[in-house]
Structure formats: structure tokens, C-alpha cells
Amino acid sequence: MAEDLTIIGNTKEELYLNILPQIKALIGDEKDQVANLANVAAALKEAFNFFWVGFYLVKADELVLGPFQGPVACTRIKLGRGVCGQAWSKAETLLVPDVEEFPGHISCSSLSKSEIVVPLLKNGIVIGVLDVDSDKVNDFDEIDKSYLIQLCTWLSEHL
Numbered sequence: 001m002a003e004d005l006t007i008i009g010n011t012k013e014e015l016y017l018n019i020l021p022q023i024k025a026l027i028g029d030e031k032d033q034v035a036n037l038a039n040v041a042a043a044l045k046e047a048f049n050f051f052w053v054g055f056y057l058v059k060a061d062e063l064v065l066g067p068f069q070g071p072v073a074c075t076r077i078k079l080g081r082g083v084c085g086q087a088w089s090k091a092e093t094l095l096v097p098d099v100e101e102f103p104g105h106i107s108c109s110s111l112s113k114s115e116i117v118v119p120l121l122k123n124g125i126v127i128g129v130l131d132v133d134s135d136k137v138n139d140f141d142e143i144d145k146s147y148l149i150q151l152c153t154w155l156s157e158h159l
């Protein structure tokens with residue numbers, strides 16, 4: 001079966017509205033976590049050409065790198081460290097317009113300039129985070145936040 005995405009949209013919002021139902025259809029009732037996270041990262045990369053998009057998963061007292069698309073990245077992040085570790089400890093989405101202004105930002109790549117991190121919550125517990133990085137300052141806004149939260153809320157229930 002072909003699994004091609006059709007990327008249609010002139011604005012960011014149109015792209016999210018176009019791609020989210022396709023991601024849901026692609027995952028369907030598949031429950032394998034690695035397969036699903038890998039396809040979500042790939043679909044977001046294909047639709048938006050983000051610099052880096054991927055997942056970190058909670059394992060014991062740290063986040064461990066999961067499926068992603070983009071350059072190689074840091075493998076482990078402690079609770080409260082960097083944007084990812086803070087999104088985990090606060091259990092909330094963090095939008096960082098300029099990573100240089102974020103105290104404790106973990107620079108996996110010097111090319112990463114702005115970032116958004118959305119927690120994956122299952123029964124109120126953070127089980128991982130979605131991290132999206134851009135090579136442009138101020139590249140994420142409330143539209144990204146709203147649709148990526150929608151996606152992660154749905155995804156958490158399918159893992």
C-alpha cells in the first residue's frame with residue numbers, strides 16, 4: 001500500500017489542516033510506538049521542512065532521544081534541563097522564539113535558532129516530548145502551538 005502524503009496549503013494553518021488528518025489516517029490503529037513516532041516526525045518534516053523534528057521519551061529520570069528527522073542530536077536530557085527538560089518538568093508547551101535568550105538551552109546544533117517543545121501526556125503523566133527546531137529566529141507562533149498540541153494530545157492516546 002502506498003503511504004504518500006499530499007502536501008497542500010499556502011499558509012501554515014492550511015498545511016496543518018491538510019496534514020493532521022493524513023497523519024491520523026497513516027497511524028490508524030497501529031499501536032507500535034517507534035513506528036508511530038517515526039512516521040509523525042517524517043510527516044512533519046515533509047510538510048514543513050522543519051530543521052529538526054523528533055521525540056524524546058521519558059526513561060527513568062531522563063529524556064532519551066527517540067525517532068526524529070534532521071541532524072544528529074543530544075541523546076539524553078535530565079529533568080529540568082534545556083527546553084525539553086523544562087517542558088517535561090512543567091508538563092507544558094514551551095515556545096522559544098530565540099534559543100539564545102532561553103537560560104539553559106541545550107544546543108544540539110549551532111544552527112538551531114528557535115524551538116517549540118510539546119509534552120506527550122498520558123493519564124496526566126509526561127511520557128515524552130515533541131521537539132521542533134528551526135534554523136530561523138522567531139519561526140514558531142500560536143498556530144504551531146495550537147496544532148502541535150492537538151497532534152500530541154491525539155498521538156498520546158495512540159501510543
Ligand code: SME
Pocket residue numbers: 052073074077081082083084085104105106107108109112115131133
Ligand atoms: N534544544 C533542546 C535539546 C534538543 S535538540 O534541540 C534536538 C533543549 O534545549 O532541550
